[in-house]
Amino acid sequence: MALIVQKYGGTSVANLDQIRKVAERIIKVHGAGNNVVVVLSAMAGETNRLIQLAHEIADDPNTRELDVLLATGEQTTVSLLSIMLESMGYPARSLLGYQAEIVTNRAFGRARIAEIRADRVRELLGQGKIVAVAGFQGRDQKGNITTLGRGGSDTSAVALAAALKADVCEIYTDVDGVYTTDPNLCKKARKLDKIYYDEMLEMASLGAKVLQIRAVEFAKKFNVPIHVRSSFKEEEGTMVVEEKEEDMERLVVSGVAYSKDEARITLSKVPDRPGIASKIFTTIAEAGIVVDMIIQNTRKGGLTDLTFTVAKSDYPRAMAMQTDLAKSVGAEQVLGDEHIAKVSVIGVGMRSHSGVAARMFTALAKENINIMMISTSEIKISCVIEEKYTELAVRILHKVFGLDST
Numbered sequence: 460m461a462l463i464v465q466k467y468g469g470t471s472v473a474n475l476d477q478i479r480k481v482a483e484r485i486i487k488v489h490g491a492g493n494n495v496v497v498v499l500s501a502m503a504g505e506t507n508r509l510i511q512l513a514h515e516i517a518d519d520p521n522t523r524e525l526d527v528l529l530a531t532g533e534q535t536t537v538s539l540l541s542i543m544l545e546s547m548g549y550p551a552r553s554l555l556g557y558q559a560e561i562v563t564n565r566a567f568g569r570a571r572i573a574e575i576r577a578d579r580v581r582e583l584l585g586q587g588k589i590v591a592v593a594g595f596q597g598r599d600q601k602g603n604i605t606t607l608g609r610g611g612s613d614t615s616a617v618a619l620a621a622a623l624k625a626d627v628c629e630i631y632t633d634v635d636g637v638y639t640t641d642p643n644l645c646k647k648a649r650k651l652d653k654i655y656y657d658e659m660l661e662m663a664s665l666g667a668k669v670l671q672i673r674a675v676e677f678a679k680k681f682n683v684p685i686h687v688r689s690s691f692k693e694e695e696g697t698m699v700v701e702e703k704e705e706d707m708e709r710l711v712v713s714g715v716a717y718s719k720d721e722a723r724i725t726l727s728k729v730p731d732r733p734g735i736a737s738k739i740f741t742t743i744a745e746a747g748i749v750v751d752m753i754i755q756n757t758r759k760g761g762l763t764d765l766t767f768t769v770a771k772s773d774y775p776r777a778m779a780m781q782t783d784l785a786k787s788v789g790a791e792q793v794l795g796d797e798h799i800a801k802v803s804v805i806g807v808g809m810r811s812h813s814g815v816a817a818r819m820f821t822a823l824a825k826e827n828i829n830i831m832m833i834s835t836s837e838i839k840i841s842c843v844i845e846e847k848y849t850e851l852a853v854r855i856l857h858k859v860f861g862l863d864s865t
């Protein structure tokens with residue numbers, strides 16, 4: 460008898476028909492003698508609808524209240540699934556985040572899981588019940604409802620799987636696995652049979668929203684195997700697993716990711732003195748804004764240009780701060796650009812291959828795509844380009860690194 464955690468995304472529970480199909484799938488696994496814990500997202504579009512409702516009242520709604528509101532999306536689906544399962548003759552119980560004892564910090568809207576006790580989940584499993592846990596939500600130390608950031612149900616599922624020492628965490632979604640790149644953007648994307656935690660971490664953090672990055676972090680830390688698969692098909696999907704020495708046949712590049720979620724800010728002609736960068740980035744950090752890439756180039760005459768990227772959602776705030784900051788550090792000008800994209804190539808094989816960056820830059824140059832910023836790590840290379848070239852860049856890189864399906 461195995462313990463299986465299954466997570467179904469929004470499109471998999473978009474209406475009662477879909478919920479019935481999900482129930483049938485669960486019953487099969489339960490009927491085969493397994494313990495099943497199901498983590499659900501809200502119905503497709505529901506979280507966006509709720510966010511919009513709140514924004515119709517206020518530009519900047521109270522984040523605590525917003526989390527109370529957003530958590531209702533997942534409350535709806537877990538109760539409907541339990542009612543569905545019971546109506547089909549199977550014992551089921553729904554639990555909200557706090558009832559499953561998912562304890563987080565107090566960062567509303569982007570809370571991090573600190574602890575999962577899950578005693579009630581175990582107790583219900585012991586009674587032979589199917590347990591449906593609301594994804595994306597938890598509670599802080601004081602009992603306030605918190606949410607885990609967009610796509611957070613993935614993290615609820617993996618964290619629960621880790622806490623319960625489940626045999627596998629299955630992530631059911633609208634694609635049948637993890638692909639070499641977003642299959643909705645590039646028709647030649649190929650499904651991978653497996654991908655390593657480290658590669659998946661990079662893919663997720665560089666824009667592939669098929670798994671939330673925190674989910675992969677949990678999986679890696681607690682060694683939870685993740686199986687990403689389709690809720691509409693029976694075939695096996697992609698296993699996200701630990702890297703093994705014996706796996707010799709590593710692709711140099713195993714995936715291409717892109718993100719249009721960042722914006723670029725440049726402070727030009729900044730005096731080149733110790734302490735200036737510290738002042739600028741301390742101010743930004745104190746406002747709770749996360750900076751991704753940073754480059755600095757030196758000009759003549761003791762001046763320098765500082766360019767960095769922030770999340771698009773933080774861009775208006777970051778720009779407003781820069782104008783004051785520019786004055787205080789004596790910078791001549793502040794420039795901003797929201798129409799950028801970051802394209803990245805990822806692969807553990809890069810560790811042992813040289814020339815990957817050169818191949819990437821040459822491929823982009825051949826298409827006349829200008830590179831504005833570059834950042835690299837051991838297993839990834841990212842370039843910031845003009846947003847309008849995103850699709851072209853992804854397709855070209857996918858081809859150049861031999862990932863196109865035949």
Ligand code: ADP
Nearest residue numbers: 468469470632633637638640641643667668669
């Ligand atoms: P869910 O609602 O089930 O959580 P998401 O929309 O969050 O589903 O994630 C699935 C989507 O991730 C796919 O529809 C696909 O467009 C996107 N995606 C981006 N990159 C990849 C990739 N490399 N492999 C698979 N899907 C990807």
Ligand code: ASP
Nearest residue numbers: 500506595609610611612
């Ligand atoms: N419903 C939440 C969202 O749309 C969480 C999730 O689907 O994972 O982001």
Ligand code: MG
Nearest residue numbers: 468610668669
């Ligand atoms: Mg998702």
